[in-house]
Amino acid sequence: MKLLDNLKYTKTHEWVKVENGICVEGITDFAQSELSDIAFVELPEVGRKVKAGDVIGTIEAVKAVSDLIAAVSGEIIEVNKTLSDSPSNINEDPYGKGWIVKIKPENTDELKNLMDSKEYEKHCEESHH
């Protein structure tokens, strides 16, 4: 399982990276590997205001469906449109070209509620067994 130290993680297996005050969000390597073969991604509308914990999209793999949960509250300012034609980008590069949404956060303090890579690794081990 690949983890990056500069990311924050949710219990529901999303990752967040802060770039110039904007939160980029995707799903983790663990999540893509559990889902495998992602065949369709339902993306939220740009401009939508969301609360941390809201369902903002759906990830459909060949054998399973998973919700995409907003990791922070704020406004969706961009979605990764390449995923409509190439949903497998998430399988191939979950932390890179498989990013899903960009959220302009209301309050960056919320990031403190998220896990770092060590805590997330432990969380995965527990949820795996």
Add this chain to the structure above:
Amino acid sequence: MLKRTPFYDFHVKNNGKIVPFAGYEMPVQFKGVIEEIKKVRTTVGVFDVSHMGEIIVRGKRRKEFVDFITTNSVLSLEENQVQYSNMLYQNGGIVDDLLVYNLKNEMMLVVNASNTDKDFEWIMKNRWEDVEIENISDRIAQLAVQGPVAEKVIQKLTDYPLEKMGFYYSAETKVCGIDMVISRTGYTGEDGFELYFYKENAEKMWNEIFKAGKEFGIEPIGLAARDTLRLEMRYMLYGNDIDQNTTPLEAGIGWCVKLEKGNFIGRDALIKQKEEGLTRKLVSFEMIDKGIPRHNYKIFVDGKEVGFVTSGNYSPSIDKYIGLGYVNLPFTKLGQEIDIDIRGMKKAVIVKPPFYKNGTHK
């Protein structure tokens, strides 16, 4: 307690993701579902289907008995011919779908893993005094070798001239020196073979098949790929598309029902259903909007609920989202647009099956 097939250790060694299925620990996938589907469509893959049930029927009147408990015409079968059929309840509901093997000295019924015990009990309940029934499922290993080059792989392992074996025919012969039943059958739409042999020979067979297939890049294939491969061909999955509450006429597999053959269990109910007319049919549809239709999602026309999805998935072979579902009769014509509630209405259109039309099956 879940059972394991004799190939379990190979699945673990090949990094198979193991899940419980029909009472067995089975590999749902190996390298990836889409990659595995492509492997079977382009070259060759191997499925462990040892969980399937094998029920043997012996006795002089075995053919007449199997003819009585199944829908297709057994009396017309040639020696070693294989037949797709249904076993029905009196009310026309489906007990199971199965393959009937007319072997030299006995008949072999190959049934769904999850139904084996139920089927055996049903057959015993309807048994004639002069036929003998035996459930040999726990002693038999089964592999399906499927794909355009399957014959080249298996021919290396046997003297039996496979090019002479027609689609839905079998032979009782030796492969790798091991006695087995081998048939030109499968659940993928590609050319291929299914091999039935005693469990003790499992390790040798697996190794020999993979050695023979190495030059073609042979790979093990999991249950998830098997499910999509069969859906692309509109092959039925018991428990999804057919069950005790559906009849073969509604499911569009009336071709395996021979009402004129004489009496069989469920015949009266089907004749009545035919006379009264069907009220719904299992349709094949492709999504116009994007989204994966899944089992039990509701189907609408003009905002009115008219049916439900029984199977659906992404088809990598045609790069479309596809599905099957029961739809009320006025809305089952080809070209009919339907809406499927996939977290909101998504458009789909009824199409002519199979979804994948380039299969290499003979």
